[in-house]
Amino acid sequence: MASPSRSGVFSKATDRRVELFTESVSFDRRLYAHDILGSCAHATMLAKVGILTSDECEQICTTLKAIGSEIESGNFPIRTELEDIHMHIEQALIDRLGDVGRKLHTGRSRNDQVSTDLRLWVRDALDRVDGLLANLQRAFVGRCDADFDVILPGYTHLQRAQPVLAPHYWLAYAEKFARDRARVADCRKRTNICSLGVAALAGTTLPIDRFETARLLGFDEVAANSLDVSSDRDFVLESAFVLSMISAHLSTWAEEWILWSTAEFNFLKLPHDFCTGSSIMPQKINPDVLELTRGKTGRVIGNLQTLLVLIKGLPLAYNRDLQEDKPAIFDSFDTVEICLELAAPLVAGATLLRDSINERLDRGHLDATTLMEECIRRGIPQRTAHHLVGTLVKMAMAEGKRLSDLPASEYEKLDSRLDASVLKVLGVKAAIDAFRSYGSTAPVEVRRQIDRWKTRLEAEGNASQDSSELAAAASS
Incomplete structure (x- = not known):
């Protein structure tokens, strides 16, 4: 039997090569469940507006669901001349219901x-x-x-920058x-x-009712x-x-x-x-x-x-x-x-x-930016502090040392405001504890963000469970 998509206007059968070239059932068959869902909604709407009888609608929907079960179980024949999964389902419906099946496509196109x-x-x-x-x-x-x-x-x-x-x-x-x-x-x-x-x-x-079809299928709007x-x-x-x-x-x-x-x-x-x-x-x-x-x-x-x-x-x-x-x-x-x-x-x-992480954590002078910001707190302009700390890093690199290994005298030599107390901000742990800004890696900030995420994901999980229960109740 010819595909239901070919009307009486054609004078020759489709070339076999064209059938193979134009078929899409090899990949669109995964739409079968949604095609049946949409077709059942369409038939239900057609019955509501009087284009189908309630008995015809029931026959169509019952048969469509049976076809869906056959496709699901792998017991449904695929024929390339029927082009796509939509034509396969419709032809199977027509084969089983005759003229009742032919009415399904009323008011819609492929x-x-x-x-x-x-x-x-x-x-x-x-x-x-x-x-x-x-x-x-x-x-x-x-x-x-x-x-x-x-x-x-x-x-x-991809260069070590700051501790987090x-x-x-x-x-x-x-x-x-x-x-x-x-x-x-x-x-x-x-x-x-x-x-x-x-x-x-x-x-x-x-006289179809597109809003009814949309409602049945759970769409938010109608195009x-x-x-x-x-x-x-x-x-x-x-x-x-x-x-x-x-x-x-x-x-x-x-x-x-x-x-x-x-x-x-x-x-x-x-x-x-x-x-x-x-x-x-x-x-x-x-x-x-x-x-x-x-x-x-x-x-x-x-x-x-x-x-x-x-x-x-x-x-x-x-x-x-x-x-x-x-x-x-x-x-x-x-x-x-x-x-x-x-x-x-x-x-x-x-x-x-x-x-392994801790063993090499003091490499790369990860506390340099924290030291610079400590200089700013002591009244040194940012650009001056940036250059000053760069000088200290250069010195430490030359000697294969950490910033905290440099003697306090080297700090005071560069700026009198950098007395021995500046050493307290050095080291990755001190650098981590020094952070203050919202969204930073400060321990108190990270803890707050962890709690926020736990609460958020827990609320989503509860909402999803409630939604699933409602859906199960509605379907039963």
Whole structure:
């Protein structure tokens, strides 16, 4: 039987090569559950406005759910001549219900059907990503108490700069992923707009109720312009951008931990169940999960570029080019989700090598900026203090010493205001304790931020549990 998408206007059957070239069921079959969900909502609305009878609606929805179960179990035949998963489902419905099945597509087009299915799929995928990001935040925050007494060298230009508490590092990533989650939530708002019922591009003359369909599918809004939404893939591109940002943040973390796990840094021991070995060097413990997380970032960013190029020259409204949006966005979600799934247990399972960190913590004159600010407190202008401390660092470097090893007389020689009491601010512990500003690595500030994050994540967890319970009650 010919595809239901081909009307009587055609005088020749589709060339087999064209069928193979234009098919998308090989990748869009993952939309089947959302297609059935959207079709059931559409049928319910058609019954409400009198286009279908209640019996026809029940037949359609019952049969669609049966088809969905067959697809889920792998017992559903795939035929390339039916092009996509939407035509497969509709043809199966027609095969089983005849004319009743043929009524389902009333008041809609594949254009708005595919758009709606994809919006439903992306909405669910964004929710999954948000949950995975929350788990990763919990993993970082969960380390903070145990690592609170660990001081790490902070870096700029990959050169030792100032000391920071380890939980200050962990919370930096919690903040990055919080911005990612905010972008996910914002993207979800623009995704959660119903396009079903705009038909091909201009709407329909039939008395459908698009607001009812949107309500049934849990959409927040109904698209206001049929011509716009029939070609709109902004939500796909925005999702791809959000995923690219998440990947970039994951890549930054992965790069840092790859360095920290080297013998040269020796800050971190990675959990062995997240590492691999070498085929020839028996001593190797390689950070392959981190390396692939870093490497897959290029793939996610590349998908964003693919999508931007895809839509840049398209006129209104629908064009078949848009079929190519799915492999890219599916791949981006798949890639980011698996990276996030592995990241949380890896973070929780890693071990800071305290002895190795402490052994070299006094290298790099990490207390130099603290000394400069002590000079400022004693009335020395900032630029003068900056030059003065630079002179002391140069002296210490030449002698292979720490700033605290220089005799007090050297300080007083440079400026009479620098008496022996200035030595009290030197050393990484004194430098850490000297911090005062909001958001700094001061112990009291870091403790406050840890408590804030614990409260925030606990509240989110409680809200999520309440939401799940409500959803379960509603479905039952």
